[in-house]
Amino acid sequence: MSYLAKYDDPTGDRFGIPTFNYRFAPSGLCTRRQLAAKGLTPGRQPIAAQILWRRGKRVAYLFREDLARPKRPPTDAQLAALSKAWVANSTCPTCGTEYGHYIPRSLGECLNCHERTDTEGDPL
Numbered sequence: 001m002s003y004l005a006k007y008d009d010p011t012g013d014r015f016g017i018p019t020f021n022y023r024f025a026p027s028g029l030c031t032r033r034q035l036a037a038k039g040l041t042p043g044r045q046p047i048a049a050q051i052l053w054r055r056g057k058r059v060a061y062l063f064r065e066d067l068a069r070p071k072r073p074p075t076d077a078q079l080a081a082l083s084k085a086w087v088a089n090s091t092c093p094t095c096g097t098e099y100g101h102y103i104p105r106s107l108g109e110c111l112n113c114h115e116r117t118d119t120e121g122d123p124l
């Protein structure tokens with residue numbers, strides 16, 4: 001069986017839903033990311049098809065673009081909550097410095113403070 005025919009099942013007999021090879025999906029079907037790039041969301045529609053690749057270990061679900069709904073804009077309260085969460089996750093609790101990136105949760109503080117506490121414990 002050739003690679004191109006390996007996952008090709010447009011009727012859905014073999015995999016339960018229509019299945020296509022990577023980059024061979026028909027037009028009118030989009031992944032969630034493709035819909036989001038167009039300002040759409042799948043809404044409550046069922047999965048229309050899937051794409052399989054990498055020996056069947058990766059799957060992308062496809063939705064019908066004509067049934068997709070426009071994304072709702074976030075409310076002012078949602079935007080305020082996201083801003084507050086960003087500030088909380090990008091501020092070091094030790095030194096209080098706000099960075100332009102998230103503080104690593106594994107360390108619990110910025111890299112400068114973490115290195116400072118590591119070197120203070122050395123008996124050198």
